Amino acid sequence: MGNKVTTFTDDQLEAYQDCTFFTRKEILRVFKRYQELAPDLIPFNMTGDESRKIKMPVDVIEGMAELNENPFKTRVCEVFSEDGSGNMSFDDFLDMFSVFSEAAPRDIKTAYGFRIYDFDGDNYLSRPDLEKTLTSLTQDELTAEEVAFVVDKVLEEADLDDDGMLSYIEFEHVISRAPDFLNTFHIRI
Amino acid sequence: MSRDSAYIYDDVPNQMGEYQYENQRSGQQYEMSDMASKGDGKVGLTRRKTWAAHNGADLETARLLENLPSRQLENLTNTLGRDTVRLNHRRLKSFHGPFQHGDGEETSTEIANMVTNDPDFDDRTEDEIHTLLKGMTTTLSSKRAIRRKVSSKRKRQLGWFTRVKYNIGMSWQHFKYSIAEVMYSLELWKSHLKLIEGHFGTGVTSYFLFLKWLFLINIPVFLLTLGFVVLPQVLYRWYENVPTGYQQTNTSKSFTGAELLDGRGWFENTELYYGFYTNETIQITSGYKYHMRYAYLFTCGGYYLLCLIILATSILRSYRKYYIEGSGDFNYYFKVFNGWDYGITSQEAARLKHKSLYSELVEYLAGFKAPKDKSLTAKCQIFWLRVLTNVTVLALLASSGYLIYYISITMETKDIAWLDVFAMPLCITAINLLLPLVFHGLEQLEDYSKPKTELYVHMVRTMTLKAVTLCVLVNFWYGRSSRRMCWETFMGQEIYRLVIVDFIFTLLITFLFEFVRKIMAKYCVKRLSLPEFNIGRNTLDLIYSQTLCWLGTFYCPLLSCIVLIKLIIIFYVKRVSVLQNCKPSLRPWRAARSHTIFLAFLFCFFLLSTVAVACGIIFVLPSEECGPYKGQNQTYEIVTELIDDWREDEPWLTYIIDFISSPGCIAAIVILLGMGTYYIRLVMIGHKEMVILLEQQLALEGKDKNFLLQILQNVNKQNRKKDKKTPDRPFASPSDDVESITSPGGRKFIRQVAEASARGGHGQM
Numbered sequence: 001m002g003n004k005v006t007t008f009t010d011d012q013l014e015a016y017q018d019c020t021f022f023t024r025k026e027i028l029r030v031f032k033r034y035q036e037l038a039p040d041l042i043p044f045n046m047t048g049d050e051s052r053k054i055k056m057p058v059d060v061i062e063g064m065a066e067l068n069e070n071p072f073k074t075r076v077c078e079v080f081s082e083d084g085s086g087n088m089s090f091d092d093f094l095d096m097f098s099v100f101s102e103a104a105p106r107d108i109k110t111a112y113g114f115r116i117y118d119f120d121g122d123n124y125l126s127r128p129d130l131e132k133t134l135t136s137l138t139q140d141e142l143t144a145e146e147v148a149f150v151v152d153k154v155l156e157e158a159d160l161d162d163d164g165m166l167s168y169i170e171f172e173h174v175i176s177r178a179p180d181f182l183n184t185f186h187i188r189i
Numbered sequence: 190m191s192r193d194s195a196y197i198y199d200d201v202p203n204q205m206g207e208y209q210y211e212n213q214r215s216g217q218q219y220e221m222s223d224m225a226s227k228g229d230g231k232v233g234l235t236r237r238k239t240w241a242a243h244n245g246a247d248l249e250t251a252r253l254l255e256n257l258p259s260r261q262l263e264n265l266t267n268t269l270g271r272d273t274v275r276l277n278h279r280r281l282k283s284f285h286g287p288f289q290h291g292d293g294e295e296t297s298t299e300i301a302n303m304v305t306n307d308p309d310f311d312d313r314t315e316d317e318i319h320t321l322l323k324g325m326t327t328t329l330s331s332k333r334a335i336r337r338k339v340s341s342k343r344k345r346q347l348g349w350f351t352r353v354k355y356n357i358g359m360s361w362q363h364f365k366y367s368i369a370e371v372m373y374s375l376e377l378w379k380s381h382l383k384l385i386e387g388h389f390g391t392g393v394t395s396y397f398l399f400l401k402w403l404f405l406i407n408i409p410v411f412l413l414t415l416g417f418v419v420l421p422q423v424l425y426r427w428y429e430n431v432p433t434g435y436q437q438t439n440t441s442k443s444f445t446g447a448e449l450l451d452g453r454g455w456f457e458n459t460e461l462y463y464g465f466y467t468n469e470t471i472q473i474t475s476g477y478k479y480h481m482r483y484a485y486l487f488t489c490g491g492y493y494l495l496c497l498i499i500l501a502t503s504i505l506r507s508y509r510k511y512y513i514e515g516s517g518d519f520n521y522y523f524k525v526f527n528g529w530d531y532g533i534t535s536q537e538a539a540r541l542k543h544k545s546l547y548s549e550l551v552e553y554l555a556g557f558k559a560p561k562d563k564s565l566t567a568k569c570q571i572f573w574l575r576v577l578t579n580v581t582v583l584a585l586l587a588s589s590g591y592l593i594y595y596i597s598i599t600m601e602t603k604d605i606a607w608l609d610v611f612a613m614p615l616c617i618t619a620i621n622l623l624l625p626l627v628f629h630g631l632e633q634l635e636d637y638s639k640p641k642t643e644l645y646v647h648m649v650r651t652m653t654l655k656a657v658t659l660c661v662l663v664n665f666w667y668g669r670s671s672r673r674m675c676w677e678t679f680m681g682q683e684i685y686r687l688v689i690v691d692f693i694f695t696l697l698i699t700f701l702f703e704f705v706r707k708i709m710a711k712y713c714v715k716r717l718s719l720p721e722f723n724i725g726r727n728t729l730d731l732i733y734s735q736t737l738c739w740l741g742t743f744y745c746p747l748l749s750c751i752v753l754i755k756l757i758i759i760f761y762v763k764r765v766s767v768l769q770n771c772k773p774s775l776r777p778w779r780a781a782r783s784h785t786i787f788l789a790f791l792f793c794f795f796l797l798s799t800v801a802v803a804c805g806i807i808f809v810l811p812s813e814e815c816g817p818y819k820g821q822n823q824t825y826e827i828v829t830e831l832i833d834d835w836r837e838d839e840p841w842l843t844y845i846i847d848f849i850s851s852p853g854c855i856a857a858i859v860i861l862l863g864m865g866t867y868y869i870r871l872v873m874i875g876h877k878e879m880v881i882l883l884e885q886q887l888a889l890e891g892k893d894k895n896f897l898l899q900i901l902q903n904v905n906k907q908n909r910k911k912d913k914k915t916p917d918r919p920f921a922s923p924s925d926d927v928e929s930i931t932s933p934g935g936r937k938f939i940r941q942v943a944e945a946s947a948r949g950g951h952g953q954m
């Protein structure tokens with residue numbers, strides 16, 4: 001942030017640039033955002049191993065303006081955090097916003113989208129996963145019968161091999177038909 | 190196949206990250222320690238909900254299922270998977286899929302080894318390696334580790350030539366990154382867009398993005414005209430000190446504020462209008478001449494060509510990205526998985542979004558439960574009603590065209606203070622405001638089943654109205670060109686006035702419909718709701734103003750600058766108005782599809798304005814007293830003269846030009862293009878049908894699998910029963926236990942399989 005203190009070494013910035021969809025300025029901007037969340041926790045100097053070791057607690061991240069109103073915020077934090085608990089280091093944080101950025105291609109967004117909606121983590125979108133997605137979207141306003149009906153319709157539309165669950169391939173097959181997916185799966189930072 | 194609608198499974202995750210599945214019938218315990226590596230020692234990881242678990246069936250089958258090749262793929266990727274995916278038309282292996290790779294040194298080393306041991310590795314450019322890295326669905330830390338290992342391995346393996354290639358690749362990467370940095374810092378209005386998206390979602394943001402894109406398109410147009418047309422003229426006037434162009438009187442007019450509105454008076458003798466430009470060949474230094482006439486015409490051609498390229502590539506890209514034609518029957522799926530807009534940050538918008546999703550789903554559920562089937566008489570009625578409304582629309586269009594023409598004709602001869610010049614723009618603006626309301630009423634009558642169709646019909650009608658009025662005007666101007674002294678300047682002035690009046694009315698409408706309505710809703714009339722931002726109408730207005738810019742830049746070169754300023758002001762006004770006065774809409778706006786449609790409209794209008802200007806250049810006689818083409822028979826004449834000059838100098842050029850412009854050649858090109866389009870369309874239709882066939886095949890394969898697994902399961906049961914009883918007992922008929930397989934062929938098949946397995950021994954199971 002300041003001129004005297006270098007936050008990242010050149011090598012680090014280059015590594016970040018090669019591994020994410022951000023430019024250097026965007027990376028520094030994301031870091032600024034990260035630090036603003038908990039200024040006492042995150043040092044200015046991240047040239048060592050801090051970007052991997054220091055983890056911001058999950059409730060601080062979920063309290064961010066960009067994520068606060070998102071019904072899937074808990075799941076998003078779990079998916080992107082290295083240990084699955086939701087506590088994110090700066091690497092995880094940057095990775096998350098890189099996937100959600102405009103430059104990320106459809107493939108990687110689809111992959112992470114699948115993982116976010118897969119609440120139990122078994123690589124299939126089964127009925128409980130779909131039901132949970134639906135209730136998060138509508139804030140529990142639909143009756144159980146309606147939820148079951150919609151989940152039936154979704155499976156009917158997308159489940160090709162008729163096993164009662166959506167695998168990644170089936171998910172991707174339909175999402176590739178969705179023109180709005182790239183627009184909605186996007187967070188500006 | 191019977192299937193429970195309620196989902197049943199029993200499993201208890203234990204501390205070690207494994208889980209135990211207990212089958213109530215056989216009392217065995219089956220351990221599946223499937224670590225989908227989210228790190229070591231993580232509690233409660235993957236649980237396999239297999240087909241077997243789903244049907245409460247037995248563990249043998251579950252174990253068997255784990256050995257199926259399709260499941261093996263997933264197990265592989267859990268440790269170190271690879272899918273071969275085509276990237277950039279080259280076979281690049283990418284680490285695809287939703288499976289997170291294990292962390293820790295071994296995994297990243299293994300992945301790095303996989304990358305470097307790939308036979309094509311040496312040929313890979315840095316760009317491709319980085320694309321590969323970016324596409325991996327693993328944590329950033331492991332990506333960095335992989336990158337380090339790969340680049341260290343790479344550096345060791347290089348010979349001299351490859352090192353040179355590597356360096357070139359690296360410097361190209363650096364160059365691209367610095368360009369990206371520059372573009373990032375130049376990015377306009379980022380914070381505003383973020384704020385709007387947070388409060389209103391992607392629909393309203395798409396309008397502002399469209400505005401920004403139009404702004405960016407106009408910048409090169411402006412710079413081209415400035416650099417090649419306006420500046421030389423200004424410099425010429427400066428050095429020669431000769432007031433060129435045409436002057437109606439010899440007195441120079443003074444500048445009063447009113448000229449900003451009507452564009453007459455002082456502006457007539459400035460670079461604003463075509464009439465002021467010289468037709469001379471300016472001598473810059475010895476030997477170098479600047480032909481103003483060529484400059485003017487070729488700059489015009491240049492920026493039209495540039496706009497054509499930009500528009501065509503944008504439409505193609507947008508069509509490919511957004512308008513992928515699928516079977517389109519994925520309504521529920523899309524609502525569930527595309528429903529949430531991740532950009533929303535305000536509480537109010539989130540609440541409304543939840544409500545909107547809920548009401549959409551309820552609407553769909555209601556629609557499904559009571560299918561509307563119209564009777565034949567109702568359908569007939571609607572058909573004739575629609576015919577009637579379309580005829581009405583045509584009549585309205587024709588009459589508005591005639592009205593414009595009539596007003597222009599009468600105002601030509603009159604000389605009332607302000608009305609004579611402003612009657613026509615005011616009339617057009619009024620028509621553009623009022624007739625769409627009439628169209629709305631007609632659409633309510635027409636009763637379209639889908640709101641999407643209604644929206645598209647309305648947009649087509651509104652844009653046809655605008656096109657018709659502009660056509661009538663252009664026709665009028667060209668038709669009566671001979672009656673004026675400097676008709677090009679007059680045409681430039683008319684378009685200038687159109688632009689200014691359009692701008693003023695946009696501001697007025699924003700003020701009236703949004704600000705005033707908000708005040709009324711808050712303080713006076715409690716029942717009135719806050720206004721919603723009408724994305725369709727506003728975007729169509731933007732398209733209209735851009736058309737005016739394209740139409741008018743030839744006759745009023747500084748018009749692009751005026752439109753740029755107009756766009757900036759409109760952006761800020763709309764942004765303030767939207768955030769202060771409007772509320773987010775409950776109805777969802779399909780931003781992606783609409784974007785392609787708006788681009789298509791823009792492209793149509795661009796073509797229309799190009800045709801209009803081309804007609805003016807080729808067919809209409811330039812005026813005698815003013816402008817760069819005074820005294821010629823047509824503006825296009827200079828091009829023909831140029832070609833004639835070339836023919837004299839280089840005779841071989843004659844053959845080429847004659848050949849290209851011969852009717853045969855042009856016809857051949859057109860036919861080839863038509864054939865190409867038809868062929869591609871056939872291929873597309875073929876692919877679509879193939880997709881449907883493959884989907885059906887896939888469904889059948891799934892059914893095959895279920896059928897076979899059921900048989901297997903039953904055979905297993907048989908074998909176990911046989912084990913539990915005496916080994917000598919004859920093999921029981923499998924058909925007793927097979928409840929769901931009733932076809933004779935099925936039973937015969939089962940019998941054969943059972944006999945074969947009994948012969949082979951159950952050790953092979």
